[in-house]
Amino acid sequence: MNGSHASKVIYRKPTIEDGQGIWKLVKRAGGLDVNSAYCYLMLCDMFSETCCIAEQDGRMCGFLSAFRKPEQPDTLFVWQIAVDPVRRGNGIGSLLLKEVISRNSNDTIHYIEATISPGNMASRSLFVSMARELESECKISERYEASMFPEAHETELMFRIGPIAMDN
Template identity: 50%
Template sequence: MNITLSTQVTFRKPQVEDGAAIWRLVRESGGLDWNSAYAYLMMCDMFPSTCAVACVDGRLVGFAIGYRKPEQPDTLFIWQIGVDVSYRGNAIGRRLLQKLLRRKENADIRCLEATVGPNNAASRGLFLRLAADYETACIVTEHYAPSLFPEGETHDAELLYRVGPLTMKKGVIE
């Protein structure tokens, strides 16, 4: 669905009530690791400053869930990001990340990280475009090998994407 982003999509901090909608969006996406509903409720409740949701006509159509790394508080780790299949292709994921980075309470974030499976072209493209927007590097390294996951669970390797250093004067799309 092609939409006019400036008039139809609103971006805001999540509320605990958004956790269930995020859980449903992840379940319906087919491409994201599906976690417990509790995990999404908790992230919305305890980490609203480092999470964001996108809504159209009051309906949640996208989300970014992240937190500051305890040992690197200037690094925002994006745990998951997703956009409703009918709204993909409208830069909602990119705008969610930019809204997070432009918040006053996040002004000291200098790097953004996320782990991405090797077959996830959409996420790979998102983080590479974000680095280009900010005119900065995107360093990709091996992070979680398949052998780290429990026996019986088939899981691809997870690559770490590190975008930065970020400067708040760059990387804005409207």
């Protein structure tokens, strides 16, 4: 392959073998809370239906962690979206989310939620544009005040997209 043409990005479910690579990606991506490596192993093992990895040329370049809310199984809560800094601006974050919500196992998801700090313009933009693309509403409300965190942290706003109807 010619060096000027990047290969296709592949989107797939994570496996527990991906846990270490995800931890490294989140750390490399910056701007996100880096959870324990054990947390990423558990996400891959127990929540693979609602998580997604992006790979290009055999290298992990994106990860989305999400889960169905236990009290609201029609709601997907997006915990983190990490994209390798050298791959940003190529729509990987939105394609990770689209991959998860388009899976047959997730066809009863009608809402997507995430908490986003006011300073995280990339995530804010992603959620607002995703709502527009899904022809749905995006409601924003306060969720976790800065004073709730034990260390310095911005207030987290809840972004709620829905209802959505996906054609699988």
